[in-house]
Amino acid sequence: xxxxxxxxxxxxDPDQKxxxxxxxxxxxxxxxxxxxxxMVLDHDDAxxxxxxxxxxxYRNIASFKGESKLHTWMYRIAANESITFLNQKAKRKNIxxxxxxxxxxxxxxxxxxxxxxxxxxxxxKAIATLPERQQLIFTxxxxxxxxxxxxxxxxxxxxxxxxxxxxxAVKKITAYIEANDIE
Amino acid sequence: MKDKKNISNFSVPNNYFATIKKRVFLKIAEEKLxxxxxxxxxxxxxxxxxxxxxxxxANETQPKVRRMISTRVYAYVASVAxxxxxxxxxxKSSHAPTDIESVNLSAIDQYIEAGNLDIDLYELINYLSDxxxxxLNVETSLLTDSAIEEYLYMNLDDQFWxxxxxDTP
Numbered sequence: 001x002x003x004x005x006x007x008x009x010x011x012x013d014p015d016q017k018x019x020x021x022x023x024x025x026x027x028x029x030x031x032x033x034x035x036x037x038x039m040v041l042d043h044d045d046a047x048x049x050x051x052x053x054x055x056x057x058y059r060n061i062a063s064f065k066g067e068s069k070l071h072t073w074m075y076r077i078a079a080n081e082s083i084t085f086l087n088q089k090a091k092r093k094n095i096x097x098x099x100x101x102x103x104x105x106x107x108x109x110x111x112x113x114x115x116x117x118x119x120x121x122x123x124x125k126a127i128a129t130l131p132e133r134q135q136l137i138f139t140x141x142x143x144x145x146x147x148x149x150x151x152x153x154x155x156x157x158x159x160x161x162x163x164x165x166x167x168x169a170v171k172k173i174t175a176y177i178e179a180n181d182i183e
Numbered sequence: 184m185k186d187k188k189n190i191s192n193f194s195v196p197n198n199y200f201a202t203i204k205k206r207v208f209l210k211i212a213e214e215k216l217x218x219x220x221x222x223x224x225x226x227x228x229x230x231x232x233x234x235x236x237x238x239x240x241a242n243e244t245q246p247k248v249r250r251m252i253s254t255r256v257y258a259y260v261a262s263v264a265x266x267x268x269x270x271x272x273x274x275k276s277s278h279a280p281t282d283i284e285s286v287n288l289s290a291i292d293q294y295i296e297a298g299n300l301d302i303d304l305y306e307l308i309n310y311l312s313d314x315x316x317x318x319l320n321v322e323t324s325l326l327t328d329s330a331i332e333e334y335l336y337m338n339l340d341d342q343f344w345x346x347x348x349x350d351t352p
Binding site: 018021022025026029030033037038041043047050051054055058112113114115116117119120121123124142143167170171173174177 | 209
C-alpha cells in the first residue's frame with residue numbers, strides 16, 4: 001500500500017515524525033480502541049491500553065523492520081497489550097484470566113458505558129468462559145472485519161489453527177447461551 | 184447414460200464436502216449471536232485521544248537529568264550509610280546516662296517490692312561509710328533553733344542525744 005509506505009517513511013523521518021504520528025493515531029484510533037475494548041470490556045481500561053499501545057508504537061517505530069504491514073504490527077501490539085493487561089490484573093488479584101474476564105463481564109451490569117440488553121450481557125459472559133487465546137481469536141474475528149489470513153499474520157498463527165479455534169469458540173458460546181436459557 | 188454431461192475444470196479444497204455440513208451448522212449458530220456488543224463511550228471521546236497521547240509523548244520526551252553516580256552505586260552507599268547510622272544510634276542509646284530523675288518512681292517502688300533491693304541495715308551503713316565525705320546538706324537557715332529542738336524532742340527517743348549534742352539551756 002503506497003499510502004502506508006509514505007506514512008512509514010514520514011514516521012521514520014525526525015522532521016515529520018510527530019505530524020505523521022498524528023495522522024496514524026487519527027487513522028487507527030477507533031479500530032484499535034474497539035479491538036481493545038472487546039477484550040477488556042471496560043472503557044477506562046480500554047482507554048489506558050489504547051494510549052499505551054500508541055506510545056509503544058511511537059517509541060518503537062524506528063525499529064519496525066517492515067516485514068509485516070504497519071497496521072498488522074499495530075494490531076499485534078494492541079492485542080499483546082490487552083492480553084498483558086488482563087494477565088497482570090489476574091496476577092494481582094490471584095485469580096485466573098477467565099475469572100478476570102467474568103468479573104469484567106459482570107461489572108457491565110452497572111457500567112454507564114454499557115447499553116446492551118440481557119442477551120448481549122450474556123454473550124460477554126459466554127466469551128469470558130473461553131481460554132485466553134480463543135477469546136482473542138473470537139473477538140478479533142467476530143467483531144472486526146479481519147479475514148483469517150489477516151488474523152494469521154497479526155497473531156502469527158496458521159489459518160487452519162485460527163479457523164479451528166474460532167469454530168470451537170462459537171460452539172462453546174452458543175452452548176453456554178443455550179444452557180443458560182437466554183435467547 | 185452418462186452422469187455428467189460436461190465436466191468443469193474447477194476444483195475444491197481438500198475435505199471441502201466432508202466439512203460443509205459442519206460449517207453450515209456453525210454459520211447458523213453464529214447467526215444467533217448478537218451482532219453488536221452494546222458498548223458505549225463518553226461523548227466526543229475519540230476527539231480527545233490525539234491531544235492526550237501527544238501530551239504523554241511530550242512529557243516522556245522531556246530531557247532527563249543523568250545522575251553522575253549510577254543508581255546501583257548510590258543504592259550501595261545509601262545502604263552502608265543507613266547501617267552505620269543504625270549501629271551508632273544503638274550503641275549511643277545503650278550508653279545513654281541514666282539519672283535518678285529520669286526513672287519513674289513507681290518503677291523504683293516495683294523494683295524494691297519485687298525483692299530486687301535485698302540489702303539490710305548493716306550493708307546500707309557500709310555503703311554510706313564508703314563515702315569520704317557524706318554531705319547531708321540540709322537547709323537549716325529556714326528553721327529556727329526552737330523548731331529544730333521541738334522536732335528532735337518529739338522524734339528522738341533517746342534523751343542522751345538531746346542532752347549531749349545540743350546546748351539546751
